[in-house]
Amino acid sequence: MTRLTRRRTPWWVWALLALVILIAAAALGAYVYVRGLFGAAGGAPFTLSVKPGDSLPTVARTLETRHIVKNARVLRYVMDKNGTAGKLKEGLYDLTGRMTVDQVAATLAGPARLPTVNVTVPEGRRIRDMPAIFAKAGFDGAALQGVLKDEALSPYAKGKQPDLEGFVFPDTYSLRPKETPRQIVQTMLERMNREFTPANIALAKAQGLGVREWVILASMVQAEAAGDQEMPIVAGIFLNRLKEGIALGSDPTVAYGLGKNLPELDRSAGDFKKDTPYSTYTRQGLPAGPINSPGKAALQSVLSPVLTMTDGRSALYFVHGLDGKIHVNHDYPAHLRDVARYR
Template sequence: MRQSFGKKLVLFFIFLAFIAGTITYGLARPVSSANAPVLITVEPGMTTNDIGALLKQRGLISNVFLFRVLAKIEGLEGSLQAGEYQITPSMTVRQIIDMLARGETAYRQFTIPEGFTVDQVAALLEQHKISDATQFKSLARAYAPYDYMTAGEGTLYTVEGFLFPDTYRVASGATAEDILKMLTKQFDQQFTPAMRARAAELNLSIREVIILASLVEKEAQLEGERPVIASVFFNRLKQGMPLQSCATIQYILGYPKPKLTVQDTQIPSPYNTYQHSGLPPGPIANPGLASIQAVLYPAETEYLYFVADKNGAHRFSRTYDEHLAAIDQVGK
C-alpha cells in the first residue's frame, strides 16, 4: 500500500515537472524567428483570454492558456493596456506581455492646445514619453523647413508659432526632428492659399500674421473678442505706438504671471513690447485658427487700449483717459 502511494507520488511530481517544463518551454520559445512586425489592436475592455486569442489568431503565440498563465503569474492579468501594438513573431510570450503591460503602443497620441509655447510642447512630449524635452527644444531653436519661418535676430525658437495646435498620432521611436516635421507640415497645410492671399492684401508676411495671432491668442479669453483685440494691435502699429502686450512680458518670464510690475515691463529683451515698438522678433505661442482668422479679418475699431476684468472679458478704450477710467472700474 505504501509502495503504491509512493509510486503515485513520484508520478505526480513527474507530471508536475512535465507541466512546468512545458510551460517554461512554451514561454521561452517564440512561434518563429520572423522579425516582420504585425500590427494588432487591443480594444478597451478585452480580457486576457480575448487578447491571447487575438495573438494566436495573428500567429504571434501558439497557446492561449500559456499566455493567460504567465499573465496571472506575473500579476498582470488585469493590467494589459488597450492600443495599437507592433509585435513580431520572434518575441517570446513574456516579452509580449511586458509590452502590453507597459503600454508600449506602436503609435502615441498627443494634443497640442491652442496657445501652447515650444517649452510647453516639449514638456508635453516628454510627459507622454514621446521625445526628450531638452533635445526637442535644442532642435526647435533653428529648425526652419519653410522660408516664412526664417527668423530675425533675437528669436528664441524658429518654430514658435508654427507648431499647429491639433491632435497627432506619432509612431513609437519617432525622433524630435520627425515630430517637428509633422507639426510644421500641418501648419503649412492649414495656412491655406486663401489665407496667404489675404495676408498679402494686408501687406503682411505669413510670419507677421502669426506673430500678431500669437499675441491675440495669449491676450484673448473670449472668442468674440479676438478680432477686436487684433484691431487694437493694428491701430497701435499704424500710429507707431508700442504694442505694450502683457503676454510678451509673460513669454520673457517663462510663466503666466497674474499681475505684472513696472520692473517686469523694463526687462531687457527684444520681445519686450513695452520697450520696443513694432512687432517682437517672433511669435510668443502657437495660435489656433480662430486667432489667425482674427488677424486676417480684424474688427474695424478706433480702440487703442484694453484691460481685462476679473472674468477675463476686456474693456476697450479709444483714449488714454478712457483707459485709465476702465482700469479704475475693473479694479473696483
C-alpha cells in the same frame, strides 16, 4: 403440404450492421464536432498585439485562451490551407469571439492597425513647454528640444529667430511610438503650413502682414484674449495700433522677452522698463518673433479682425474687467476710466 422454413439471419450480420451504424454515428459526431471547431468561440472583443518575433502558433494559442477561436490548431490549419500562415505582421488586430475561424484567419492575413500614441499640445504653449508634454507620452523630450531649436526647418523662422517658436501647430497628434523627434516636429510644422493657404496669405497681406508677421500677431492674440470670441476684437485693436504707430503694450511680450511666465512679471522691479527684442512697451511694432504657438482661432482672428467700435470709431485700447468682460475704447482717457472702474 410442404411447410416453408423461415431462414434466420446469422448473428454476425446483425453485429456487422450494428458496427456500421456505430461507425456512421461516430463519423457524424466527429464531423459535427470538427465543424463546430470552425464556428464562433463566443469570447469578448480582444485586440491582439503582434510584436516582432511572434509566431503563428503563439498567436493561435493566445486566441484560444481568449476564446476568440475554439482550437488553435484549427486556426493554424486554415491559415496554412489559405497560404496566409506567413503573412502575420506587426501591429494590432481587432477581433471578437463572434467571428468564425475563417473570419479570424482573414483578419490576421489583412493589414494590421498600427499602434499610436495621442499627444495634445494646447494652444498658446511655448516651445520650452513641449519637451515635457512629449516626454510624458513616452518620447525623448531632450532630443525633441534639440530639434525644436533647429529654426532652419521652417522658412519663416530660418535666420530670424533661435528656434521654431510659433510655427509648430498646437493640436492633438496620433503618433507612432517609434517616430523620431524630427518626424514629430516635421508633422507639427506641416500642420501649421496647412494654414498658409494662398487665400489666407492674401487676407494677411490685406492687413499689411506677411506670413511671419501674421503668426507673430496671432501669438499675441492667443496670449491676450480670454477666449475665442474675444480674439477678433484684440486682433483689431493691435492692427489699429500698428497703423496708428502706437506701441502695442502687450504684457505677454514682456514676459516672453524676460523668460518669465505672465504671473511672474513684477512692475515694481522694473520689468516693463527692461528692453528686450520682444518688449512691446520699450519698442514700437511687433515683437522680434512669435511668443507661443497660436491656434486656428487666433490665426483666423488676425485675418478677420473687428477694427471698429459700435460707434464706428477705431478700437485702440482694451481692458479685461473683473466683471468678466472686455472693455474697448478709442481714446486713452476713456481707457483709464474703464481701468479704474472695472479693475
